[in-house]
Amino acid sequence: MSSAIFFKAIEQEIARTQYGESPVELYEPIAYLMSLGGKRMRPAICLMAASIFSDDWQKATKPALGVEVFHNFTLMHDDIMDAAPLRRGQPTVHEKWNSSVAILSGDVMLVCAYELMTAVKDNIFKKVIRRFNRTAAEVCEGQQLDMNFASRNDVSEEEYINMIRLKTSVLLGFALELGGMIAETSEANTQLLYEIGTNIGIGFQLKDDILDVYGDPEKFGKQVGGDIIENKKTFLLIEALAQAKGKPEEKELAQWLSAQSFDKAEKVKAVTNIYDTLGIKQMAESKMNEFFSKGLNDLERLEAPAERKKPLLDIIYMLIEREN
Incomplete structure (x- = not known):
């Protein structure tokens, strides 16, 4: 199908x-x-x-x-x-x-x-609403954390991954879980579906972080470097701040982050160069692939025929390979 x-x-x-x-x-x-x-x-x-x-x-x-x-x-x-x-x-x-x-x-x-x-059927109604309630609250928690991060320069990788898990990926996890609940599959399969969506969602957001800096402007559909201009706490910036400590790039990065007046194109180019020097893109891609791999492994473990899983598998590969 x-x-x-x-x-x-x-x-x-x-x-x-x-x-x-x-x-x-x-x-x-x-x-x-x-x-x-x-x-x-x-x-x-x-x-x-x-x-x-x-x-x-x-x-x-x-x-x-x-x-x-x-x-x-x-x-x-x-x-x-x-x-x-x-x-x-x-x-x-x-x-x-x-x-x-x-x-x-x-x-x-x-x-x-x-x-x-x-x-939904009466026998799953309460469970569906409970899970939807929890997911909706988590999305709001993620949004609040994202706003909190705007005024911090000490956000850790772990904190960031947790924020995008809440803000972006739990809703993907719930979407898959909901399909499993409606189809009335086993609890084990339903939990696996949730894990697939959550891990793919984190990979999806990390891909977004990478595309914002390194995407093709014509394919990306929005301004490349927008996160850099806004000093947005993405995986790339968080890793750059950590990797730059004690290196010449630390001072240069701090100057760009504190600059009140600047040429946007110049800032994007300079910060991207810092990322390149520190190998940040490769680190982000490695972390992204880690979560995509978790999702694919969980899909493999799902107790269902391979042909039934193919549409979902195709979508996951589409997300991995996307350019916008």
Whole structure:
């Protein structure tokens, strides 16, 4: 079975889903944000997980969409916090309407996510909601940690990996776990699905960190070096700060991090050169591959025929090889 089938099923569900009608200002921003596209990876892998253990994987479609609605709810509120003008090349909700509308619309978007999540059988309902609650809280914990890191220069690799696990990867883990729960596979398989998603999610974010510095601008789809310009605590910067101690690069890196006025292109080039000198890209790729390998190993251990696992395997390799 092709992975495209699952992405198509999600797009069809998005097209026919109504979130509410009145007041228009409350519900229109939800439809607007959901119409802007995105990878739809989280709901698609939920369906893939269900299909590994059940021929009736379509029963996971509404809960899978609930995962995507929740993800977009977090983006709507993240954009307010970041004062971001654009999302996927279009005006963010708070720019198109205003911040108050975006906050309230985001609130009801979370309610819509829960409503979609209730479309599961009664015998797994409580477990699904408990796991969704925990995951949602962890995503918020990760976002708070990310904001805390902005004012720190002593963030450790361990702290950073934990932050991206919470902010990014636990939702991928839950998406796969949810598919397994809906298909009513064993507890062992469900736990493996969660581990696959969590490890792949960490690898995915580390890949993002690398692409932000070393990606092809035409393929990456956003400004290369944006993290450097913002002094964002990524794996690369954290490792550079650690590796530069006692070396000439320590002072130069500190100067760029403290500079209030600078030429953006010059800063990106200088910091990238420091990364190159210290071998930071190779360290990041090694760490990324470590987590991707964990995910692939867990997928191998999953008790299911290889052909059933192939769509998910294809997606994992797509994430490993992606250039944007």
